[in-house]
Amino acid sequence: MELFIDFEGGSIVFRLVGELDEHSAEFVKRKLDSAITSENFNAAIFDLSRLSFMDSTGIGVIIGRYKLLKKQSKRAYVRNPSPTVDKIFRMSGLYEIITKI
């Protein structure tokens, strides 16, 4: 699992590459949390175009980061999930708190 961070306008973009599961969750959480608390941005975008796998551990990772962003009154967005990841987002209600763009 790799995580790339860059900026688009006023948004921070988190590009998740690889497989997000229990094994990679700690690393991803740590990197995301440190960026969310130290970088300057207005909104966060999770770019999932190269996320090849995610299970319910990933739902927890995303919800946890959403809560952190919400505390700072920042919106969260997600884009380009694979069909399987999209299914997980839909069934867990994640799209109700994180808009797909």
Added chain:
Amino acid sequence: MSIINSMNLHIEAKSQNESFARSVVASFFVQLNPTLEQIEDLKTAVSEAVTNCIVHAYDKAQQGEIVIACNLSEKEIEVKITDYGKGISNIEKAMQPFYTTGEEGERSGMGFTVMQAFCDDVSVVSENGSTTVTLVKKV
């Protein structure tokens, strides 16, 4: 239904084995010529069950074993995932969406719900020191 092929996998309950376990089961399933979507569904469901053994069945410091038994018949695969950990006392409750005994705010409690959405049948038995989740995926 008559079984045409089977395989057994014994792994240590370590998170670095998750990816290996779900990939092995998915590769075995390929013999039935499933669609890409069916392969991805099974992979995700297996990952849920294996992760639960690692996270919930055994304490962090404890060593544990996970046994994954696969049976193929003409039109479906049956995957039995067994651990010998602490067990599930109330299975009905455990399977409810959003129910979790995991770390506050970091677990969604959606593992069983994902398994049910991605498989044709999910059943759980927890007794006499072992817990088995059985997944059935049809092609």
